[in-house]
Amino acid sequence: MLQIEIDHLNxxxxxxxxxxxxxxxxEQGSFVALVGPSGCGKSTLLRTLAGLEKTSSGDLRIAGxxxxxxxxxxxxxxMVFQSYALYPHMDVEHNMNYSMxxxxxxxxxxxxxxxxxxxxxxxxxxxxxxxKALSGGQRQRVAMGRAxxxxxxxxxxxxxxxxLDAALRVHMRSEIRKLHERxxxxxxxxxxxxxxxxxMADHIVVMRAGVVEQQGSPLDxxxxxxxxxxxxxxxxxxxxxxxxxxxxxxxxxxxxxDQTQSIALDRTLVxxxxxxxxxxxxHLSFAAGPAxxxxxxxxxxxxxTGSMTFVTASIASQQVVAAHSGRPNVSKGDQIQLYIAPxxxxxxxxxxxxxxxxxx
Numbered sequence: 575m576l577q578i579e580i581d582h583l584n585x586x587x588x589x590x591x592x593x594x595x596x597x598x599x600x601e602q603g604s605f606v607a608l609v610g611p612s613g614c615g616k617s618t619l620l621r622t623l624a625g626l627e628k629t630s631s632g633d634l635r636i637a638g639x640x641x642x643x644x645x646x647x648x649x650x651x652x653m654v655f656q657s658y659a660l661y662p663h664m665d666v667e668h669n670m671n672y673s674m675x676x677x678x679x680x681x682x683x684x685x686x687x688x689x690x691x692x693x694x695x696x697x698x699x700x701x702x703x704x705x706k707a708l709s710g711g712q713r714q715r716v717a718m719g720r721a722x723x724x725x726x727x728x729x730x731x732x733x734x735x736x737x738l739d740a741a742l743r744v745h746m747r748s749e750i751r752k753l754h755e756r757x758x759x760x761x762x763x764x765x766x767x768x769x770x771x772x773x774m775a776d777h778i779v780v781m782r783a784g785v786v787e788q789q790g791s792p793l794d795x796x797x798x799x800x801x802x803x804x805x806x807x808x809x810x811x812x813x814x815x816x817x818x819x820x821x822x823x824x825x826x827x828x829x830x831x832d833q834t835q836s837i838a839l840d841r842t843l844v845x846x847x848x849x850x851x852x853x854x855x856x857h858l859s860f861a862a863g864p865a866x867x868x869x870x871x872x873x874x875x876x877x878x879t880g881s882m883t884f885v886t887a888s889i890a891s892q893q894v895v896a897a898h899s900g901r902p903n904v905s906k907g908d909q910i911q912l913y914i915a916p917x918x919x920x921x922x923x924x925x926x927x928x929x930x931x932x933x934x
Contacts, residue, residue: 583632607775652721828888852920
């Protein structure tokens with residue numbers, strides 16, 4: 575069952591077209607991430623869902639009912655902001671149940687809902703504390719508790735973890751996902767961090783300049799990116815791109831700046847076609863393999879995190895990154911060979927930057 579339907583939605587700010595014909599269908603109980611670079615329109619779309627921004631055209635339905643003309647309080651959604659937005663003079667308990675007190679809900683109902691939310695988020699011992707006495711992670715949990723108390727149809731998260739340090743961000747990622755599964759809620763989560771999106775979401779919507787570039791499951795976007803932008807945005811480190819042309823037999827791509835080097839394909843393409851060969855860092859292997867799967871490279875730098883090693887190298891005068899789970903014995907200036915399986919080579923049209931289909 576669809577919980578949210580966004581149908582040909584547009585948003586204009588004067589002459590600026592912020593959202594361009596957006597179409598998204600969100601299943602009840604799913605966790606959807608809106609991702610893209612700064613200024614792509616993801617936060618504008620979330621605020622439009624919440625009713626904080628008016629639509630210019632198109633329809634927006636929640637649980638089958640159009641809400642484009644409804645104010646925020648009548649949409650039955652709860653929003654968790656990046657800045658927490660807690661009242662500094664109220665303790666945790668009163669911050670969490672403020673919206674219910676405004677609606678003059680029965681005292682027992684307020685107490686019961688606050689208790690359940692506090693237990694769910696591990697805030698039971700902090701109910702009498704003011705926000706200034708809480709850590710960043712605790713404040714974010716209070717902000718989520720305020721949303722849970724309302725028991726909305728939809729939870730909206732606007733980059734809620736961007737103010738936290740790296741270790742706490744990883745922990746809170748897991749906590750938000752567990753919370754989502756426990757509540758079986760429908761959640762829409764805005765982030766510029768594709769790792770957050772990949773690890774948390776069932777469905778990802780990639781946006782650029784107000785347009786939905788591609789949407790689907792995390793692995794669909796990773797394995798089958800629709801264009802160069804999505805391919806470069808999804809995956810960390812980012813995909814490498816090398817200008818190339820298709821060989822006369824259509825079975826290889828030949829590097830433009832070093833035509834003595836080529837990569838085998840698992841498909842047949844139009845000979846002479848200009849394209850971009852997309853190589854994910856984790857698919858560039860240091861392990862020896864067949865000669866026709868090897869490319870020559872010169873090491874430009876080596877970075878190790880302990881568990882992973884990232885080798886920056888030059889292939890056909892193009893800088894690439896290779897990711898290795900071990901510790902390869904390579905140093906700056908070394909001439910090495912990297913291997914990539916034909917099935918791991920992505921190809922994009924050089925002009926349109928669209929992914930080229932499996933067979934032509």
